[in-house]
Amino acid sequence: MNETMVCAVGRVATQPVYREMASGPSARFRLAVTARYWDREKNTWTDGHTNFFTVWANRQLATNTAASLTVGEPVIVQGRLKVRTDVREGQSWTSADIDAVSIGHDLAWGTSAFRRAAKVETAAVPAQPEPNWETPPDDSAVSTEAESQRRLESAVLT
Structure with a gap:
């Protein structure tokens, strides 16, 4: 710290x-x-x-x-x-x-043109559906969502 x-x-x-x-x-x-x-x-x-x-x-x-x-x-x-x-x-x-x-x-010495970097799409990372924020998920949905999040994080780290 x-x-x-x-x-x-x-x-x-x-x-x-x-x-x-x-x-x-x-x-x-x-x-x-x-x-x-x-x-x-x-x-x-x-x-x-x-x-x-x-x-x-x-x-x-x-x-x-x-x-x-x-x-x-x-x-x-x-x-x-x-x-x-x-x-x-x-x-x-x-x-x-x-x-x-x-x-x-350092723009005190010249100009620069900012360009946002393109996001890299990986085929190994499945598209995640938008979570349903309106209703609380039942227990089976929580475990499925947690498993999906774990798989997404492991795919991103590799």
């Missing part, structure tokens, strides 16, 4: 890598976030240090990320910050990852 939520504004540093996993689609890319500040001596804006984050997206966000982002595009990423430290072969390293909740183009 006490997760560190961050909002990072930067540019896509690597082409998103899309994978179909057993748990569903997954995509990752590197995000470059460069601080900018006003240099009073030079009287100009100057680039500061660049931080790199690995951004992870899952499920539909992963599919849309892979289809929408390319290297160099300005984006805004909101998600959970995960900082990991490890020692391998005598060297310690630190990795900062963001488990994305939301990703979008």
Whole structure:
């Protein structure tokens, strides 16, 4: 519950890598976030240090990320910050990852045209009739409805 939520504004540093996993689609890319500040001596804006984050997206966000982002595009990423430290072969390293909740183009730098993703219809998922909300179901209908819901959920997960 006490997760560190961050909002990072930067540019896509690597082409998103899309994978179909057993748990569903997954995509990752590197995000470059460069601080900018006003240099009073030079009287100009100057680039500061660049931080790199690995951004992870899952499920539909992963599919849309892979289809929408390319290297160099300005984006805004909101998600959970995960900082990991490890020692391998005598060297310690630190990795900062963001488990994305939301990703979008930064419209301060250009325009974007939103397109709703098409829903994928699967033949393995039977069409469910609209439940009768007017009358309470009898016991046999409840067990049949529960069984139908269980089959639908298992079909969606596979």
